[in-house]
Amino acid sequence: MLWYKSWLETRWRFLIGLGVLLCSAVATVYTYPQVLRLLPLVSPQGHGALSAEIRQSIELSRHYRGFIWLQWFRQNSIDWTTVFAILLGTSGVVSNSRQTGFTLSLPLSRTRVAGVRGAAGLGELFALVFLPSIVVPLLSPAIGQTYSMADTLIHGACLFVGATVFFSAAFLFSHVFDDVWRPLLLAFALVVAFAVLDKALHAPAIFSVMSGETFFRTGRLPWPGLLACVAASGAMGWITLRIFMHRDL
């Protein structure tokens, strides 16, 4: 019944996250007709990076696929998914809750306790990524557009793999610190660090992998990025288990 307990402890964060993302997905789809109408009216003049970006966005938005990538997979979905990945990674973790005494006096190995908690969290993250994303191909006909389910699933996979990095980081921090705030702060600091690096280096980093940019532009999956994310998540997960096994509680 460890799974059930994990569910009880994370269900609100999960359900709220799911609600937020579903609404966001629906809103994104329904915004498109309006965007289409406004596009011809916008023609940014000017030079500079910002203007170039805006022109690029406009170009992409002319096609539905580009619009969805831009608005959903590169923005709304990533933003919210990252936030909730962190929230899921920090909730109900045994070592910084007051329930330590009881749970760890049960005949359970620490690996099992942390393992089930982590797996349950990842499962919820998976649902949080795919369910809202599937809304897009299902709802698009309502506005007279189509979106490929295959594309959805591939982008979903990229998003999920990238999000697990933040989940694992939050999970790791939660097992290292006893309070509720430090893991959250550190995890969000990590997000900020990546965002800053992204801008500073102009090199495709984690957010690019999560949005599946390479796939969008070239049709090829960003294998190196995906593997790096899997490796990072796996490493952090393994470290978490090791730390948790040896901690005094």
Add this chain to the structure above:
Amino acid sequence: MLFRPNASSGLPIYLQLMEQVKHAIETGALRPGEQLPGIRPLAEQLVMNPNTVAKAYRELEHEGVIELRQGSGAFVSRNAAIRRAPDSLRAAQSMVASTVQRLRGRGLGDDEIRRLVEAEIARIPEKGGRRG
């Protein structure tokens, strides 16, 4: 009829329980052949460690005061060795009464009298019997 021993008095509880049983037999509350409460119910009733009750019963058996019958329980011995004529108990009571009155007459308070008696009892080297 058997009541809670005073756990904080410093006197081992099992000894107190033994004394209670012996006293009950002396005053006739328990008669030869009668059954004593079972170890487990008595422990639950007095909220005592069952091992302690068992120890008291074992010592009483060793002293011949009670018999432990396998499967049936504990019974007062037919020839309980500590049986004294009620007369001698009454005689003892009057001896104590007169001593207490005399000491009071000398100006000793009740608490002092009690302490003197306890100290005297504690002082006498424990003769015979298994106390180990």
Add this chain to the structure above:
Amino acid sequence: MGESLIIETSGLRKTFGEIEALRGLDLQVPAGSICGFLGRNGAGKTTTIKVLLGLIRATGGEARVFGLPAGEERASVEIRRRAALVSEAEDLYGAMTVEQMIRFTASFFPGWRSDLQARLLRRFDLRSGTTIKRLSQGMRTRLALLLALCRGAELLVLDEPTSGLDPAAAEEVLQALVTYIAEEPKTIFLCSHQIAEIEQIADRVAIIDHGRLVLSGSLDALQRSFRRISMVFDRDAPAVEFRGAGVARVRREGRALTVFSNDGGDAVLDQARALHPVSVEVAPVGLKEIFFETIAAED
């Protein structure tokens, strides 16, 4: 003796940073006993319990429960299958109901005693649908006790189970423990500040101070061997050193001299009489005083 030891530690050490919580603890708890574990706050009681149940790893020495090494992961899981911890009951899952908590716990124990569960639910007046965070502390302790007893644990480790409970509730806890141990041979390791309760139900006592065991043995034996010998002199009490083993403490106050002996007091009595005091009194000593005098002797 041939008694098996349910709990056995040898030279157990635990350091937290700079603090030495345990400095070579040698504890032995035989099977079938109720052992009271006494000590000041910070003496190392909770640390010891946590080491025994695998919540904490010792820095040195050995700890065994059921003969299994408490520091090894797999052995520790086995230990926790057969031992239950009732600590200050604030770590039950607040969001669950009584019933959910029971079902959750029962799912880990194939030998769950449903008969005992029904009996205790009734006796403790616990309602299945109540959320745990709405329960009073007394009720939570009762639930924690129910969970520990229905697990069929051979060893119950209790850490201040009656703290914060009114006398009636505390008595119920003791009664549940006594009933449990009466039904089948079990061992209870009871950490408590309530010395009167320990005197009431324990048959063994272990006193820990500054991370070490300073006194241990059967409660009966301790009560038989501890004596307070009080002497009054007609002049200032002589500053005599009482010789020999068995002297726990000597206190001098004006014309009064008090010696605590843990050896029956006979040797002290002889020496005392030789000093020609005006009066000599020998009195038995309750566990509270034994505790204080033993601890004071260590300071």
